[in-house]
Each structure stands twice: as structure tokens, then as C-alpha cells.
Amino acid sequence: MQNKSIKQFIMIFYFSGTGNSKHVAQTLSGLIGDNEVINIADFHDDIANKKDVKITVKNDGFLGFVSPVHSWGLALTVKRFLERLRIQNPQSIKKIFSVFVCGDTCGKAMEMMNERLKKYNNIQLDFYCSVQMPNNYIVMKGFGTDPKELEQQKLSKAEIEIPKIADAILNGSEYKNYVIGPKPFLKGRIIYPLFMKFTLGDKKFFADNNCNGCGLCEKTCPEKNIKLENNRPKWLGHCVKCLACIHRCPKTAIQYGDITQTMGRYYFKK
Ligand SMILES: Cc1cc2nc3c(=O)[nH]c(=O)nc-3n(C[C@H](O)[C@H](O)[C@H](O)COP(=O)(O)O)c2cc1C
CATH class of the missing domain: 3.30.70.20 (Alpha-Beta Plaits)
Known part of the structure; x- marks a missing residue:
């Protein structure tokens, strides 16, 4: 799936394990209209073979990412994708945005994305925020899914927030909500690399x-x-x-x- 030339006004890349980020990406897409939603997993072979993913965004178009937060940083697939992404016309993009889909807090996920956008494409996010959705991290003692009531609360709240996010992206309305959480440096810069190496x-x-x-x-x-x-x-x-x-x-x-x-x-x- 290399060398994608996107004709739509807005292109949204997402990655999702249990469907939360996919839902956020698709709902945003439905609200925004004139756009294309692309699963980062479709680039699996390119990324695995360390091939650059070249994309061209429509002039004056919007470019967005919707990604789950893993260990207060970027999900590995998203991190690898950002390191292979080569935007052919970065200067013609009007707005770059990202929505981080977490269970609770996002730590350094946004910073990690910006670092890679800067390094590989010399661009930065113009807008970012987080959305809390049900927790799916169950493979370590002390963690687990949310109680059903909390799960429902998060899902209902997200349905109210996503239209506000769409409005902020499209019309620049005020929306500030990135839940960084406590000790972001410790979690994002120390625990994250250990997590990626050992777990x-x-x-x-x-x-x-x-x-x-x-x-x-x-x-x-x-x-x-x-x-x-x-x-x-x-x-x-x-x-x-x-x-x-x-x-x-x-x-x-x-x-x-x-x-x-x-x-x-x-x-x-x-
Ligand atoms: C490996 C892993 C690590 C996670 N780390 C975090 C975290 O640091 N902070 C957080 O709030 N949620 C964390 N979560 C929960 C997910 O971010 C959250 O459930 C998200 O909504 C899942 O999105 P998805 O369904 O699109 O995969 C983690 C989940 C996994 C699988």
C-alpha cells in the first residue's frame, strides 16, 4: 500500500487493537465528511520490510492520526509507521491533528508523535487531544478491564466529546483535553522503553x-x-x-x- 495519493480533503490514519481507536476515527470521519480513513495495519508489509510509506495529501488538506496509547507512549505499530511515513508535500497541508485514545492517561504519547513528525517530515501537530475509552490492558497483574458501569460511562462521554473534537479540527473551536496524567517523564521516558524492550x-x-x-x-x-x-x-x-x-x-x-x-x-x- 505504498505511494498513496489521497484526493480527499482530510485523511485519517488509525491503528486499533480492540476497536476503540477505529470507532473514534470512523465517527470523526462521519462527522467531518469528505475524507478517507486508513488503517495503519494495511501498511504492515512495508513497515516490516523497512520500506518508506510515501503519501501525498491534497493541497490545503488535513492530515490526522487516531491511535491507542500504550504504556504512556505510542503503540509500537504507530511508532514504526511514523518512522516510515514520508509525506511528499508537507508544506501544502493545512492542518495536522491527532487524537490519542487511552484508558486513563496519555503521558508522553503526543510528544513522541511530534518528535517523529518533526524528524521524518519536519511537521508538527496543530491540534491534539485525548479520548478516554474502556481499558483493554489485561496482560499484567494489577491491571484489567474496567467495571461495566465505568465502561459505559466512558463510551457515553466519548460520544459527546467526539463531535466537539470534529468541530475543533474543522472549525478551530476551543477544545483542550489531553490527559497527560502524573509522572509523565517517568512513565513515558523510562517505563515506556522498558515496556517495549521486555514485555x-x-x-x-x-x-x-x-x-x-x-x-x-x-x-x-x-x-x-x-x-x-x-x-x-x-x-x-x-x-x-x-x-x-x-x-x-x-x-x-x-x-x-x-x-x-x-x-x-x-x-x-x-
Ligand atoms: C499494551 C497496552 C498498553 C496500554 N497502556 C496504556 C496507558 O499507558 N495509558 C492508558 O490510559 N491506557 C493504556 N492502555 C489502554 C488502551 O490505551 C485503551 O484501552 C485504548 O482505548 C485501546 O484502544 P484500541 O481499542 O483502539 O486498541 C494500554 C493498552 C495496551 C494494550
Whole structure:
């Protein structure tokens, strides 16, 4: 999917494990009109082969990103994408925006995006904000999905916020809401690199006896990191921990070590 020439006025790139960021991107798109919504996972092969992703934005067009927050920073797929993205006409873009979709707080995600936009394309975000959506991080003790009531509250609040964000993007109306959270330096600059180095492996994933070999995990994995072997998922070693597989499994058959047996599951349903 290289060398994309976008004719629409606004192009929105998103990445999503459990559907929250996809929903935010698609809702924004519906409100904004005249735009194209592009899944960053579609560039998987280019990114894996370290090929540049060249895009041309319509003159005076808008360019946007919608991304989940991982460990108070950028989800690895988004980070890699930004490091491969080569905008052919950065000077003709009218506005660059990003919406960070978190469970609670975003830490250094925005700064990390701006650093990469600057380094690889010499551009900066003109507008950014966060939206809190239900938590999906369940593969570490002490974390977990939100109680159902909180999940519903977050979803309802997001439905009110997204139109305001669309208005801010399109019309420049005031909207300031980026929940950075406490100790952003510690979390974003110290914990994030450690998280990326030590916790991304997929060795602890397995399918228990409830697995019926439906293959939804294989289809859902945006990193093409799952192959069915003898009707059972096999993880191939390049997981980015988006957790699509574990949350989408219709039989709750995917587990992560001994951590997730009692944890809830979540994915965005319309
Ligand atoms: C690996 C991982 C790390 C996460 N780290 C954070 C975090 O630092 N801050 C936060 O508020 N939410 C964090 N979350 C929760 C997600 O950002 C949140 O649930 C988001 O809405 C998921 O979006 P998605 O459904 O588009 O993947 C994390 C989730 C995962 C899978």
C-alpha cells in the first residue's frame, strides 16, 4: 500500500487493537465528511520490510492520526509507521491533528508523535487531544478491564466529546483535553522503553481447551502474527501487544500465562 495519493480533503490514519481507536476515527470521519480513513495495519508489509510509506495529501488538506496509547507512549505499530511515513508535500497541508485514545492517561504519547513528525517530515501537530475509552490492558497483574458501569460511562462521554473534537479540527473551536496524567517523564521516558524492550513477546499466549479453531484470532491480528496450526493459533514472535486476539476470541479461549483466566474481556461493539 505504498505511494498513496489521497484526493480527499482530510485523511485519517488509525491503528486499533480492540476497536476503540477505529470507532473514534470512523465517527470523526462521519462527522467531518469528505475524507478517507486508513488503517495503519494495511501498511504492515512495508513497515516490516523497512520500506518508506510515501503519501501525498491534497493541497490545503488535513492530515490526522487516531491511535491507542500504550504504556504512556505510542503503540509500537504507530511508532514504526511514523518512522516510515514520508509525506511528499508537507508544506501544502493545512492542518495536522491527532487524537490519542487511552484508558486513563496519555503521558508522553503526543510528544513522541511530534518528535517523529518533526524528524521524518519536519511537521508538527496543530491540534491534539485525548479520548478516554474502556481499558483493554489485561496482560499484567494489577491491571484489567474496567467495571461495566465505568465502561459505559466512558463510551457515553466519548460520544459527546467526539463531535466537539470534529468541530475543533474543522472549525478551530476551543477544545483542550489531553490527559497527560502524573509522572509523565517517568512513565513515558523510562517505563515506556522498558515496556517495549521486555514485555512485547508473545511466548505466554496460548489457546485453552475452549478453542474451537474458528480462526478469528488469525484474521483479527493486525500484525499477521497468528497462524492456525492443527486448528490452534500459533503466535509467530512479532506481537506488538495490541491484544486484539485475546479480547476478540468468541470462546474466551486465549490466555496469557496465568494472568488472564479471571480477567474480563473487551472489544468495541457498536
Ligand atoms: C499494551 C497496552 C498498553 C496500554 N497502556 C496504556 C496507558 O499507558 N495509558 C492508558 O490510559 N491506557 C493504556 N492502555 C489502554 C488502551 O490505551 C485503551 O484501552 C485504548 O482505548 C485501546 O484502544 P484500541 O481499542 O483502539 O486498541 C494500554 C493498552 C495496551 C494494550
